[in-house]
Amino acid sequence: MQPSVSPTAIFEELSEFVAVHMKSCREMVHPAPWFEHKTHHDYDLWMIRKGSLQLQIGDQQYAVSAGDVLFFYPDLPYMASAQDEDCQFIFIHFDFGMGEQQRILDDLPLSGIIPQPLLKREWELFCDGFDQRESGAAGSRLYLKACLTALIARIIELYGTAEYEQHVTPFMNGALVKRQWTALEPVLRYIQEHLHRPLKIRELAQQTGLSEKYFIAVFKKTLGITPGQYIFQIKMNRAREYLYTRHYNVQQIAGLLGYCDAFAFSKAFKQYYGVAPSQFV
Known part of the structure; x- marks a missing residue:
């Protein structure tokens, strides 16, 4: 699905x-x-x-x-x-x-x-x-x-x-009615399907057929935030959900969300939530 x-x-x-x-x-x-x-x-x-x-x-x-x-x-x-x-x-x-x-x-x-x-x-x-x-x-x-x-x-x-x-x-x-939402559907789905690895603006723009510069402008105009902010928010949402399930350790979550190692993930998590992943639940 x-x-x-x-x-x-x-x-x-x-x-x-x-x-x-x-x-x-x-x-x-x-x-x-x-x-x-x-x-x-x-x-x-x-x-x-x-x-x-x-x-x-x-x-x-x-x-x-x-x-x-x-x-x-x-x-x-x-x-x-x-x-x-x-x-x-x-x-x-x-x-x-x-x-x-x-x-x-x-x-x-x-x-x-x-x-x-x-x-x-x-x-x-x-x-x-x-x-x-x-x-x-x-x-x-x-x-x-x-x-x-x-x-x-x-x-x-x-x-x-x-x-x-x-x-x-x-x-x-x-x-x-500008209906920019529909134009962004392919890239939003692509982001959710590829959270397990680093994502570049160039490949996201390719999902919409727009230039990188125009893609960023359309994305921000439609959702009010940049593609980078969106990706970071989605990853932090998923990290919270993974921690709540208690089925994954920090290293595994880092891999699921495309971070190079547990340290990079923990640093990003603490930046957003104010506490380390190990202290969150």
Whole structure:
């Protein structure tokens, strides 16, 4: 079986590089009739708590009900309205970045309407965190940010398992979808299949048919980190997993991860984790 290189798997591997910045979070109540026509410059989530609304993106119209979550991408014009009943929702403006790529989600078709059953647990956690923050409970801001992270992670997971495709009609501005992920799939799979030996940029670039210079630029633009940083992170993830199994000694792990000897591996491991492999478990 070939190693997975899905976006979900990549976010799992590179979770240490992910940064979520919640810029604002408020609850809005709009008495009917209500109408707005806007474009936001950040990622935007609306969690509809009461009522319903109509949404128009381009020439497409959507009905949104209580319990649904709306996910807008930056710079996406929309028209929203509530004609027959009041509408109440929590909105969150946020950034979601990885490494130096501050809008890492732009390359994935995630913007859309997600029904509450798919996000039930994360919905309840977030609303609980929001209500705690509104009451001024200690530690509630940090808890709310953690809930937002869990909510986004679940949306990415739904996309990775195709549940999002089956149950959500995404509305995307085609110019926003760059799909560099697909172009990198061969090289990401190649890296995972060849961790047992040193890897050179030249051979990685050959997997994509790009020049070395352009390959590095595409890789960093897509994932927010360099190929070298990616390889090092994957090796440290695998080293941790091997140590947890207790099936391999340090020398064997060094060989599995392409290090010339146990000393070189131990030095790299301590650089990342702050302790020697023998002290890790």
